[in-house]
């Protein structure tokens with residue numbers, strides 16, 4: 001329950017982080033946009049005022065006449081419009097001669113501060129319009145446009161006019177106020193939207209966490225239903241379900257294994273106990289004690305054999321038994337093991353032979369392949385009555401090497417065939433002394449699988465059995481180096 005709460009908290013934290021990232025991004029974006037548009041607005045306002053001043057400069061040239069170093073405005077005083085224009089031009093106005101000496105200033109220009117003689121001479125020398133922002137004593141900004149003025153007598157003067165920038169400043173201030181007022185509202189609503197969207201997007205993750213929390217060791221059969229939207233979350237759910245399925249299989253295998261092991265160990269332990277009880281309570285002669293002890297020892301042997309085989313098998317199946325692969329030729333390996341089985345085969349009055357054709361190379365762990373052949377041969381010899389025959393064949397197929405172990409033995413009936421590779425499985429009815437641990441074929445199956453091959457069995461009760469092992473043949477053509485290793489394989 002606690003872990004479930006933690007999972008939910010995690011999802012909530014994720015939702016919070018997503019929303020926070022969204023809010024930070026939104027704030028950055030809005031601020032950048034705000035500054036950009038403020039810049040654009042300021043440029044437009046600036047350009048407008050400069051355009052107006054350029055126009056007014058043209059009007060100055062039309063109306064201004066300099067007479068005896070005094071500015072005189074020539075216009076039709078009855079024309080209201082003209083009067084208005086000239087009045088405006090005269091409001092912010094300065095006239096200076098070519099030496100920089102100021103000849104006239106309007107009161108507003110006076111307040112803004114007259115230009116220095118140096119500055120005036122510099123402007124006159126450059127012949128370029130002169131732009132400047134100046135503030136009145138009350139802090140009101142003015143855009144000043146100055147320049148060269150040549151009168152009818154070709155006399156050069158410096159004239160400057162100006163316009164208040166108060167409206168522009170107010171417009172920009174209003175923009176700032178509105179923007180910074182709207183900013184928190186925009187960020188807040190954007191974040192709320194982000195929170196809502198993140199919540200919706202993460203809801204399936206929540207469901208997944210809840211469903212995962214319900215799955216425990218005892219109900220591994222639970223699966224989270226797919227939403228069939230084909231998105232990343234469906235993919236996650238699919239992967240999760242697969243993982244639980246594999247866990248379930250592995251749990252089942254472990255459970256089966258412990259059941260099998262305890263069952264298998266109980267039989268010899270009961271037998272040992274029985275023999276010890278005989279020795280303790282019923283035996284009276286030295287021979288009887290001896291026999292009980294011998295029987296107990298045999299069971300102990302069987303027990304340790306089982307434990308050793310189990311250990312090996314569990315190491316193999318859990319991947320701890322690393323394969324030492326090398327290029328080997330299967331034919332000589334099989335001939336070698338067949339040779340080793342000749343004596344037991346003769347004792348059982350069986351005909352045992354190997355039929356190996358041309359070179360059949362595989363990339364395999366030599367020791368494990370020997371174990372595989374030995375296990376199959378031992379079974380064939382064990383389950384074939386006197387007078388029968390056992391044949392081991394090696395041939396090459398398409399990209400594969402095929403090993404067949406065939407006997408004319410008792411066979412296995414169809415109903416038992418699917419189980420013979422299971423751990424501890426022995427076909428019911430086989431005689432007690434022949435029965436092994438029931439682990440040989442499990443090990444064979446693992447070896448075949450670990451080498452990327454497969455095993456088939458074909459059997460008829462009373463006629464015989466044939467095991468067919470198919471292993472991928474080595475892709476590399478055996479080079480001379482391989483020949484140096486073949487004597488070992490044939491040894």
Ligand code: ADP
Nearest residue numbers: 379380383420426427436437438439440441465
């Ligand atoms: P075991 O140690 O009992 O031989 P295996 O795992 O090697 O265990 O074999 C499982 C069972 O399959 C055996 O108990 C036996 O009944 C049957 N079996 C295996 N090989 C043969 C064969 N060649 N002929 C008949 N039965 C066989």
